Structures are given as C-alpha cells and as structure tokens.
Amino acid sequence: MAEIPYKIYLSESEIPSAWYNVRADMKQKPAPLLNPGTGEALKASDLYPIFCEELSNQEVDNDTKWFDIPGEILDFYKMYRPSPLVRAYCLEKELGTPAHIYYKFEGNNTSGSHKLNSAIAQAYYAKKQGLKGVTTETGAGQWGTALSMATAYFGLDCQVYMVKVSYEQKPFRREVMRTYGASVTPSPSMNTNIGRKINEEFPGTNGSLGCAISEAVEAATTQEGYRYVLGSVLNQVLLHQSVIGLETKAALDKYGIKADMIIGCAGGGSNLGGLISPFAGEMLRGEAKYDIIAVEPASCPSLTRGSYVYDFCDTGKVCPLAKMYTLGSGFMPAANHAGGLRYHGMSSIVSELYDEGLIRATSVKQTDVFDAAVKFARVEGILPAPESSHAIKVAIDEALKCKETGEAKNIVFGLTGTGYFDLVAYEKYNDKVMDDYIPTDDEIAKSLANCPKI
Amino acid sequence: MAEIPYKIYLSESEIPSAWYNVRADMKQKPAPLLNPGTGEALKASDLYPIFCEELSNQEVDNDTKWFDIPGEILDFYKMYRPSPLVRAYCLEKELGTPAHIYYKFEGNNTSGSHKLNSAIAQAYYAKKQGLKGVTTETGAGQWGTALSMATAYFGLDCQVYMVKVSYEQKPFRREVMRTYGASVTPSPSMNTNIGRKINEEFPGTNGSLGCAISEAVEAATTQEGYRYVLGSVLNQVLLHQSVIGLETKAALDKYGIKADMIIGCAGGGSNLGGLISPFAGEMLRGEAKYDIIAVEPASCPSLTRGSYVYDFCDTGKVCPLAKMYTLGSGFMPAANHAGGLRYHGMSSIVSELYDEGLIRATSVKQTDVFDAAVKFARVEGILPAPESSHAIKVAIDEALKCKETGEAKNIVFGLTGTGYFDLVAYEKYNDKVMDDYIPTDDEIAKSLANCPKI
DSSP, X not given: OOOOOSEEOOOGGGSOSEEEOGGGGOSSOOOOOBOTTTOOBOOHHHHTTTSOHHHHHHHHOSSOOEEEOOHHHHHHHHHHOSOOEEEOHHHHHHHTOSSEEEEEEOOOSTTOBTTHHXXXXXXXXXXXXXXXXXXXXXXXXXXXHHHHHHHHHHTOEEEEEEEHHHHHHOHHHHHHHHHTTOEEEEESOSSSHHHHHHXXXXXXXXXXXXXXXXXXXXXXXXXXXXXXXXXXXXXXXXXXXXXXXHXXXXXXXXXXXXXXXXXXXXXXXXXXXXXXXXXXXXXXXXSOOOEEEEEEETTSOHHHHSEEEEEOSSSSOOSOBEEEEESOTTOOOOOOSOGGGOOSSOOHHHHHHHHTTSSEEEEEOHHHHHHHHHHXXXXXXXXXXXXXXXXXXXXXXXXXXXXXXXXXXXXEEEEOBBOTTOHHHHHHHHTTOOOOOOOOHHHHHHHHTTSOOO | OOOOOSEEOOOGGGSOSEEEOGGGGXXXXXXXXXXXXXXXXXXXXXXTTTXXXXXXXHHHOSSOOEEEOOHHHHHHHTTTOSOOEEEOHHHHHHHTOSSEEEEEEOXXXXXXXXXXXXXXXXXXXXXXXXXXXXXXXXXXXXXXXXXHHHHHHHTOEEEEEEEHHHHHHOHHHHHHHHHTTXXXXXXXXXXXXHHHHHHHHSTTOOOOHHHHHHHHXXXXXXXXXXXXXXXXXXXXXXXXXXXXXXXXXXXXXXXXOOOSEEEEEOSXXXXXHHHHHHHHHHHHTTSOOOEEEEEEETTSOHHHHSEEEEEOSSSSOXXXXXXXXXXXXXXXXXXXXXXXXXXXXXXXXXXXXXXXXXXXXXXXXXXXXXXXXXXXXXXXXXXXXXXXHHHHHHHHHHHHHHHHHTOOOEXXXXXXXXXXXXXXXXXXXXXXXXXXXXXXXXXXXXXXXXXXXX
C-alpha cells in the first residue's frame, strides 16, 4: 500500500455518480412528515406546493437506494469536488497521539461549506421544473451563500430571508449573496403576512431562524413560479449530502484504511447525515461496525437533552410537522456563534439512527470548541468554522484518549467549512469575552411543553 | 491524451523539490540593491542586520539556478500544495470563446492567497537561524495573514505593522492574524522612532505601506533576535514563488498543453514573477515563446506609466534603494480596493524583464475589474480577490478577442487569492458607488521628481 499523502484526492471520475439513500437500508424508517392541520402523513404530492416535484419525491422515498446524480449537477460538482480527505499529520504530531486523524474538508469552495452539495441539486430541480426562482432563509449565512451561488449558475432568482440580527452583524455574508445576484431581506420583514404580524407583536425583534423559515415559505407559496428550499433537516438534503460520505469512504478504501470513529457536528444534521450515510448503511446491513459520534453545542443540545417527538419546524407553524429530537420550536438558543447549529430540532433520519443506538451524541462548550479550533488552525493551516470546530474538539479529545491507551485508532471527522465569516466570534475568543451559557432543565422542559400533542 | 479535467491536481510527489531562480538565465541581471547612504551595491552580508542570512544570500545570488526546498518547507507545502490548475470550462461556455482558459488557483489555504509560499520559507530560515521572531508590515492583510500562519507553525513571534486605515477597516483580517498568535499594531504607531515622528508631523494620519515598512524595519533592527520579512518585490520572494510557475508548467506538460498567453496581476510582482519564472526562463534560453502580460490597476500604474530608475522602497527611507519601475516613493495611490497592488514600485526582476520587452503590461480600471470578478464568480464558483481579478479581466478580454478571430488560444492566468476579506469593496461595487480615479501625468511627474539622483 502506498504511503498515505497529506491530502487524498480522488479523480473527477471517482465522484459518486449516484446519491445513497440510507433510508432504504433502515428497517425502522424515519417518521413521515405530518400535515400540521390534520395530523395526517404527507404524500409527495402534498409537498408539491412547497417543494419542487422531484425534491418532494426524494423527500418521501424510503425505498430507492440510489438516485442517479444528473449530469448538470455532476458538471458543477467537478468545479470543487472531489473534496480532499486530509490526513492531519501536523495535528497528530502536535498532540503526540498514536491515532491517525483524517478530515473530509468541504470548505474548498467559495460558499465555504458543504451546503453547496445540496444547493446545486435543489437549484437544478427548480430549473428543470421551469420555475422562476426559489426562496429560503439563512441564519449564519452558509446556506444562503451556497444557494445564491447555485441559483446564479442556473440563472434562477433567489430570495433570501436572513435573520435580522445576522443581517446586521454579518454584512459580508450579505454582500457575498448580493454579489451572486440574490436579494437579501432582513427577517422579520414587512414583505409577508407572518413577518408583519411578528413585527407588530414584537416591535424591534432581532428575528429567529424559525421566523425566517415561515417568511420564506409564505413567499414561495404566494408567488407564481417559486418554491421553497431548505439547507438541512430534510431527507432530500441528507440524500444530496451523501456525496460527502461516499467520497470519504472511497478515499479510505483506496488506501486500505478502516475508520474506527466517525465524528461530525450536528445542527440540523445535513453534514453529519451525509458524512455517515454509507458507514451507517454498512452497520444497518450488518457488514461493519463504527463508532459514530454526533457533536452538538451545549447551548442547543437537541440530541443529548431533547425529546424524540413530533414538533413544529418553524415559528409560524406553517411547515409540516416532523418527528425528531427537539428542544421545542420555541426554544431560543443562547447567542452561540455556531449559528449553523442553533436549530431546535434534528433531521428525522439522524434522530431515528440515534434513537436506535446506531450513533451516539455528545455536547461541547463553546470556549472549549474555540480552544480546539485555534489549536487546529495553527498546525493544520485551515481556519475552521465554529460549527466544524465542534467535531474538531471531539476528534482531539478522542485522539488524546488514544495517547493514554496507546491505541492507533483511525479517527475520521467532517470539516464542514471555513471560518472566514466568523471572525467576530474569533475576536470574542481572542479577547476572552466569550460566554458558555447552557440552558437549564427547566428552560428545556418549558419549551418542550409546547410541542403538539400527537 | 486523456480528457482534460476541470482541475488538474498533481500528486504530492510532483511538488517541485527546488525553487527556480530566473536570474540565472537572465543575461542582463536585475540591478543590485544600493546602500541609501553611500550609493554602493549591497553584498549579502550588508543585508544580514535586516534579513536572515540565508535569505540575504538568496537575495543577491544571480547565478545559482536551483535552490533545494528544505524538507520542513516541503512538509508544510504538502498541507495545501500542489494547488490545482483549473480549466475554466464554465467561463469559456459563458463567453462563447474557442479559447481554452486555465487558472492556477492559489487561494486554497486559510491565508487565502499565494503569499504563504514565501511566508513559510522566510519563517523557516528565521527559525533555523535561531531567531525569536520577525517583523513585517501589511496593507490589505494577505501577507500578514500568511506570515502569522507560518510563524505559528514554527513557533516564532510575529509582529505585524498594519496600515492604520486597513487596521480599522479590516478588523477581520486583524483577527485572523491574532488568532494565529501575531501581535498587530496600527501604523504609524508610537512604538518606533519613525512612527512617533510621522504621528507628530501628520497628526491623525491613516498611514501608508511605505510608512509601515519603515516601522517594521526599525522594530526588527532594534530588537535582539528579530529580523524583517517582506512579502513581495524582493528577489528572494520571487524565488520562493517560482513554485507557482513550476507547478503550472508541470500540470500543463502533463496534459500536453502549450500555453500561448500567461497573465498575472502585478503589484510588487510576487505572484507575476513566480508564475512566469519557468516560462520566462524558456524564453531567455531561446526555447519557447509566450505572450506574457502583467496587469496593474490604472490607479497605480508603475509599469505602464512609471520610470525605470533607482528609488526608495519606503517612506522613512531606511531601506536599501532598488532599481525598478516606480511612480516615486511619495506616490499616494487612490483608494483602490486592490490593496495588494497599491505599491509605488515593482520587483527589480519583473522590471528588468519588462524593460527588455520579454513581457508586456497593461492597466485596467477598477469597475471593469469588478465586472470581470462578478462574472467569473457566478460561473466558476470562486469569489476572487480584487487583486486577482485584474488578471481575470484581461483573460476575459483576450478570450473575447479569440471569439472574434476564432483562435483557440491557451490562456493561462494566476488566480492569486480569494475575496473573503474584500466584501467592503464588493459592497461598493454592488451599490454602484465605486470610483475609478486615474492619476494625472502631472501627479506622477511630481512624485517621480523626488526619486534619488543616481
């Protein structure tokens, strides 16, 4: 076997030609979306007014194992994929660990994160359906950035509802989206009924992700030729993101490396679900065993402290209900800088795999995460996004355990993106004014009490 | 010959093992640095108080053709090199040109630019000499970022003097440097004699690159165990940056592609000089012919409107004199956002090659540059730095000429970095409030009148 390079690059011909649908290998399927009015399970056609038809079909399809990736999407993937699987030689040396650490780096594209993998797919299906454009919400801005790139590529209009506090605090994110031709509206806005209502009830509010989702859905369903798109949580998104895991597995296989642990940060579950899909599939089929760890912020611990119930996905309660590990749709996470991990719920697929014990979860504190991020940056030369750094933190912890035990485990983690737009958070860390708020049991219980009774 | 992929990746074993010194193939050598007091040519040992010894030796060595790259530097290079040579299929399609466009993308590392290639080399030699740390100046911040990464890697102290206006307008650049452990001081500061003098003479001044250089040099020469490092202009920097050109040529050769045109942006000349080195070498040896174009901003046109004379490199006039195309050391470029191209002078090597007619030069207006940048970003999925976009602008112009003539030229350009930290400029462009100031002949003549009489 050849020496393992710092970066394992696959060739363009090794980009997966199909997405893998882990649901096909799950005996217990993830729970279906429900109509919030009637409580009935939604069929694909029920979703057509909100999502593109092909995406609606993907959303409810628990049986088709492989979905061919259309050629136009593959051509776009070739501009930034395959992404490298990096052997963290320098980090290993810094830690003095016998463990072998690998990370799948998804930040090598202008959007700066893995979100582009699904954004380009969703834009493609919108274009194929002959739509004029799409609407979406964005919090930290990674998803909005990715989507604006994807819609620019296919010549679609893109309307982004950006949580007001992010719109004001992250003007550069906003400018990237505008540069790619998207219109960006601070949410709650006066453009939608739900926005006007929220502005009236809570004058001067900073907005929230749940509110921006409601606005984007309303905007999609009230404009001719528009549909709503979402960057995480949904089954379709995890399907597209399986490209991360498939490439990771192909790169490991190429060098005869068997992963022992697979670690990913988990907000809505798009990265984690994509990264672990093929590995979880092997476990579900009884072909292999991996120690899979979902890492979430202690400030928003849906897996480790939430309940596995049906809940609302948005503040306005216009979206379908999803069964998931949730902290309650009214849960307001503390100002944790990992904006991408501040969602109250979790992908139904990840929730089900977790509930079955196929994966485990842990939560980490913000300051510890930034300690790990800075250590990583200084030796590996990549400034990681705060979200990604949750995985780094646990990978380092596990590598240090190996140092104690002398085990040479193969630790694989997902580095979902870069931190170029998160320098306000780094500044707080550098100035030692970062907070580590953790919600109380009482806060979580109160929020969970408002879940629908189903 | 295999189909040309979107991204030509070399393997790690194909990273050049030696830097190429184009001076060895130049019949007319670039003019030596002169002592500003005596006007005498400087030997390597004269530079030892300012630069590390090995770097001083590299600076004056016009004869050694290849310098072996030390293993420690190669190990660092492996973390982000070889960088991809990208075939711009999508841009070609957008333009409808028969030309084949390739770009060497140097933005795939956290510093976000090619500057890291020399930063890691300079940090290595400082470490090897047993120094405590280095000092430098930074304007736009690309160089300071790269250097802070490199010094963090080798455990050296790093003191950055950042032009005050950039320090205030680019807080995120500053935070990246701090995250990598550098201390960042707005210049002019009260830390140095020259800084105090300038602050006294010009209260409230915003600073300039020439002033920050003077401060950094003073800081290096008055602290035990420190030396000064510089990210462009110098021969040693172009030597290290030859890695860009060597990889580009190796990638082209691998697929049997003969470049017709090679285009690079030119500020101090670090990227252009590195990119073209091996190609210029072939021309100097009479082995090949290329159309090489240096692109500079119309607001700071040292090659196209400057004079080829000896000039000061800094405001404080503490640095050696260099013979170069210059606009005069007192030239104050308009607030062009391509901060990395705002230097009044140009690398002596590039100046000499230009003077001999081996390369040609052109200048472009800022708004046209951003037009090109946005067009490129939307189809190629990379948000380019304003500096890099100067090359994009001319590459697009040349590709459109090919569309008229029907020629299928191979156009290669250097994409030196990403624009993540340049969103203020993009915002101005998006808001259509970008200016296009071009200096008058009179302004340039007045500035040139202050060059030393040698």
